[in-house]
Amino acid sequence: MPTRKWTLDEARAALPGIIEITEHAHERSRQLQQHLTKGIRPENEQEGLEDELERVLTQWVEAVQSMGAEVKQLWLVDFDNGRGYYCWQYGESDLLYEHSYEGGFAARKRITTEDQPS
Template sequence: MKDVIEINRKKVFSQHEVSHLLPLIYKLTDDAQSEVKKIINFIEAHTDKKTSVVHDLETRLNEIVTRWQMKIEKLGAEPKGLWLADFDSGDGYFCWKFPETEICYWHGYQDGFTGRILIKEKSRPEIYENSNSAN
């Protein structure tokens, strides 16, 4: 039963748990991103952007992104932008952005994406202290 993935529960993740979820999250994101790219290509091919067809395609784009966000939330992560997800580590977030294939980054609760540091750097006290002192 170790392959069971809990859904609809906010949780604190270990790096191992996030790494275990990553193939699923990558697949969900890759599928959604591929759908979005196709629709954008259709929209760009239309010369008249005010048609009902283009409006319907834009609505579909929003639905795809919303569906992706909901799936990410069900897995316990927090969608923070387009194809960007944070996983609560208890002292900040493991941070993932498509198409990264590993969980390599972390940032403090107040730091956001621009404050990402390599997880291996986080274990260096001077890096961690610098991250916290910026708050």
């Protein structure tokens, strides 16, 4: 499937949906991880919690991808802009960063209007 190319406005318009999906999945995974770290439990119960955690994370990835964005790692979403990526990480309230295809997360820089195509 070809990768969608996003304008900054399009990516920002999609972000509230991504944030909602991510907040729900993050909270559910946090709850499951808490249960997993609380004491010793029967093996089948432990496996059930682990399976549910895996399902939550898989569903999050699939939901983000179905919107046309790319999951780069847990709670990190990129929007291909044709020159690199607009980059959003869980906890950020807006799409504020971008990076080149080669640079990755370590090379993130603030988005400036001067950098955007006309």
